[in-house]
Amino acid sequence: MTSDIAVIINPAAGGGRGAVVWNTLKAKLNGRYDSVSTYFSTKEEPIRQLSARVIAKEPDLLLIIGGDGTINQVINGLIDSDKLCSPLTKLAIFNAGCGGDFLRQFSKTQGDDLLEKLASHSAQKVDVGKIEYGKHDCHYFINIASFGLSAKVAKQSSDSRFFKRLGGSINYFIHALIGLMRHRNKKVLLSLNDKYRQECNLTFAAICNGQYFGGGMHIAPQAKVDDILFDVIVFKDFNFLSVIFKLPLVYFGKHVKLKNVEQYQARSIELFPKNNDYEVMIEADGECLGNLPAKVTLLDFQLDIVF
Numbered sequence: 001m002t003s004d005i006a007v008i009i010n011p012a013a014g015g016g017r018g019a020v021v022w023n024t025l026k027a028k029l030n031g032r033y034d035s036v037s038t039y040f041s042t043k044e045e046p047i048r049q050l051s052a053r054v055i056a057k058e059p060d061l062l063l064i065i066g067g068d069g070t071i072n073q074v075i076n077g078l079i080d081s082d083k084l085c086s087p088l089t090k091l092a093i094f095n096a097g098c099g100g101d102f103l104r105q106f107s108k109t110q111g112d113d114l115l116e117k118l119a120s121h122s123a124q125k126v127d128v129g130k131i132e133y134g135k136h137d138c139h140y141f142i143n144i145a146s147f148g149l150s151a152k153v154a155k156q157s158s159d160s161r162f163f164k165r166l167g168g169s170i171n172y173f174i175h176a177l178i179g180l181m182r183h184r185n186k187k188v189l190l191s192l193n194d195k196y197r198q199e200c201n202l203t204f205a206a207i208c209n210g211q212y213f214g215g216g217m218h219i220a221p222q223a224k225v226d227d228i229l230f231d232v233i234v235f236k237d238f239n240f241l242s243v244i245f246k247l248p249l250v251y252f253g254k255h256v257k258l259k260n261v262e263q264y265q266a267r268s269i270e271l272f273p274k275n276n277d278y279e280v281m282i283e284a285d286g287e288c289l290g291n292l293p294a295k296v297t298l299l300d301f302q303l304d305i306v307f
Contacts, residue, residue: 003034006059008051008074010041010066010096018096021065025094025111029063032115041070051077058086061118067097072141072285075128075303079140082130082299092118092306101212102143102285103307105225114306123304125226127209133282133294141284142225142303144213145296147271148204149183149235149243151281151288153214185237187274188292192232192266199274203238203260207269207296213286218253222263228298232264269296 007029011019022038029036039054041047047066051074055062064074071093078085094114095103103109106124109117117123131145132138185201206213208220208231223231237260238246249255256263273280273292280292 004037004060005029005033005035005063006037006039006054006057006061007063007065008039008041008047008054008070010047010070012041013066013070013096014098018066018070021094021096021111025065028111028115032119041066047073048077052080052085055086055089059089061090061092063092063094065094065096067095068099068101068143068286070097071102072143072287075142076140079128079299084301084303090121090123090306091303094307099215099286101215102210104212104216105210106307109307117306123306125302126305127225127228127302128299129207129209129230129284129296130299131282131284131289131294131296133290133292137290139284139287139289140299141209141287143210143285144206144208144219145282145284146204146206146213147188147282147292147294148186148202148280150204150206150214151283152183183240186280188280189270189272189274190234191270191272192264193268194270196264200234200236202280203235203243205235205271206233208233214250217250219250219255221253221256226302228302229265229267230269230296230298232266232269234262234264236260236262267298270294 009018009022037059039050041050047070055078064071092114093103126142129141129145130138131141185203187199188202189197189199191197206219208223209225211218211220211223213219219233220231246255246258255261271292271294282289282291282294
């Protein structure tokens with residue numbers, strides 16, 4: 001039985017739900033494990049740096065309590081130069097965020113369910129994506145990276161204070177409508193597996209390991225987190241009215257049949273701005289990163305995660 005467990009808690013996740021979840025779980029964890037080390041994220045020590053400090057101690061198990069942003073930052077603290085800093089550490093996730101998009105495609109786990117899965121060593125293999133952008137920057141993700149309108153909306157949703165209180169889906173949808181009023185499609189060059197190339201008038205593109213993003217949008221209904229492939233969804237030539245009327249289809253996965261939506265599968269994707277237009281934004285798992293150009297690839301290992 002694993003005896004050494006470290007817990008990273010984002011108490012602010014989900015408008016304070018992170019703290020509530022921890023208060024529920026801590027007594028049960030203390031009753032099952034010999035050593036429980038707890039770490040709360042603070043403004044003074046960002047989650048990425050906190051997780052790097054925690055994983056350096058090589059705990060047997062690392063439990064993450066937070067939302068998609070928390071998970072993303074922890075993952076980036078666990079990987080350095082495309083390698084896991086502590087390969088023998090087992091990961092577990094309990095969603096405490098507003099959206100919970102990464103875990104949405106799986107059955108919902110209650111506290112007791114998670115503890116039983118930990119005891120039975122029931123883990124899901126998960127691919128890890130890498131985005132290279134700017135001159136030397138890179139970022140890792142396990143759910144979805146997107147470019148264009150969706151990235152702009154992710155930033156506005158993340159910065160929002162008032163609409164966050166209404167929930168992840170409403171927050172994202174409202175900012176999608178606001179973002180559409182100012183959005184202009186951008187010409188980009190899309191390359192898949194260093195072979196297939198096309199120019200397109202991009203509204204947005206999503207590079208998907210998981211199925212959901214944006215507070216419940218079913219952007220990639222066929223995506224699997226462990227098939228060593230990205231599902232690539234490209235929205236092209238959408239204008240304001242077409243997006244207004246067709247955006248709701250994304251919540252039900254019905255957009256894939258639209259003529260201006262294209263689907264691919266690939267292990268490597270590159271996007272380049274055309275006409276020296278570098279204002280195409282990038283985000284990964286809700287974290288805003290920068291602008292095109294960018295290259296997205298899969299790492300050569302998978303994570304074992306309990307959730």
